[in-house]
Amino acid sequence: MELLRYILRRTVLSAFVVVGVTFLVFIVAQVVPSDPAALYAGPRPTAEQIEKARQELNLDAPLPARFATFAAAMASGDFGVSYKSRRLIAEDLKAYLPATLELAVFSTGLALLIGIPLGVLAAARQGRWPDRLGSFGSIAAVAMPTFFLAMILQLVFAQWLGILPLSGRLSREIAIGAPLPVVTNFTLVDALLAGRLDAFGNAVTHLVLPALTLASYPAGVAMRLTRSAMIEILERRHVVAARTLGLSEPRILFGHALPNAMGPALTVIGLSFAYALTGAVLVEIIFAWPGLGRYVSEAILAKDFPVIAAVTMVVTICYVVMNLLIDIAQALVDPRVALS
């Protein structure tokens, strides 16, 4: 009951955030520019084009009405047309967003899978060599420039060992030789829908290196946060009590201390996810990954405002939904969260 009310409260709050960001995007796209219609109409527009844009944008209406029009369009997935490519932005997003989400989810999962157990280990062996090695590793993981790590991984796993593909989402034999029917544009999902295990495995191998590259930073952060939370919790009296009850050390670490230490580690998911959504331009370029980062960076260079606005909206919504899920996960792990 408390949990349901908590989820409801969080959802309402998230909705407010989305509305707020919509408003900001609206301001930036349509109010700040001196002549948004000219921007909207594209480079070197004719007078008719500008007039048409004025009407489409509803520019002569009062501000609240214009915002309503804008918000309604965003809500219905009508992001307009890229003025550079003249393509429907919604169509572009259908291709780029799944590629990015796939990478973001995979790399976030990887970051947690690597960072949390290492943080637990470092805390359990505080001050001894696993801890020192882990601390060094986490600093290196956080400090290493992404492009550099990407190139090293490519060099080692693709060039020298030849066990993982260099770049792309699928091998040429599959992408061209036996293409997957495109349903969702999530390669993994499409492969499963088509019952193509070969393509699924192939897609996973393509995900590993870019996901590992992206996971490095959040894994390092997750490791540090888990370590310090664990060290604090291992001192608590309920852990001492668990020791007097004859529980095994792994059981104490993972069953009785880690759940209490999960809070900070879970917040890393948000960080990692946001970073993977648009911050991964270099990674997407190096691994020839057709993602949002590249899409929006090109749009920024071209001052392609409708695209920038659309990507901002989509990324915000993804991020807000992710944070909502994290909040719910926190409340499930720690029932007291829902009470506060």
Added chain:
Amino acid sequence: MPLLDISDLCVRIPTPEGEVHAVRAVSLRIERGEIHGVIGESGCGKTMTGMATLGLAPKGARIEAARFHFDGADLREQAKALRGKRIGMIAQDPAAALNPVLSIARQMDDVIRAHRTLPREARRREAADLLAATGLPDPGRVLKSYPHQLSGGMQQRVVIAQALATGADFLIADEPTTALDVSVGAQVLALLRKLVAERGLTVLMITHDMDVIAEACDRATVLYAGRSVETGPVEAVLQKPGHPYTRALLAALPDAAPHGARLAAIEGSIPPPRTRIAGCAFAPRCPKAMPVCAAEPPPERARDRHTWLCHLPEDAA
């Protein structure tokens, strides 16, 4: 042979400011089936004595003793192996002793699983039975709860049920009623007495409250500044105390006063744990102190099975 046999236990803890002499010379002989009270002001080494017995002294602590045995096994080597199997603990603050993010069912189940291989359903029944044995009226509902949903008295019963689940026959209860209301505390003491009688348990009851000694214990040992200064059957210690410190403790007990904070009524305070003490540690506060007291360790005095350490001759006590 006593179940717990400690003679001249000494625990030194290294700290950045130098070594802390948390326990200086504690002797405890606890017989099977008794509730043995250990009483003394805060800081006199009660908890550390219990923690050393559990093998949970702080890292780097130096433990020395003439004898430090549990049922014939040397605790210096075996404490970790005995902990959670034969020796259990009931902590002062049950709210802190239970994991706030795990359900009672999970926390009971983890203990049962650590000690026996049983199918899930049998473990669940066992957990409910143990909770019922501690007098919890609705075990099914308690199992579904989280610690913050239970009252302090219920939490302490869960902690006791967990200790029972280990199968331990010796429990160290460190101020098990201090965090509870007086009436709830009395119920918990009654429960411990009942469990001792029914299950043949032995309990080391740490307290700073003479009432707890009077209500629940068979024998008692008085600690002062890290030393055991008097030990004997509860009636003897309460009615004919030998050591001036014990007498001061009892004198500071106005019958009508509310519970708690009574020991503070003795003038002065215990010596800090870093000082060296040559003679009797109580000398600076003792109304009967003589010149010899501060200079030489006091000899043992005895009356029946009741002993204490003091320079005063036995008949003057």
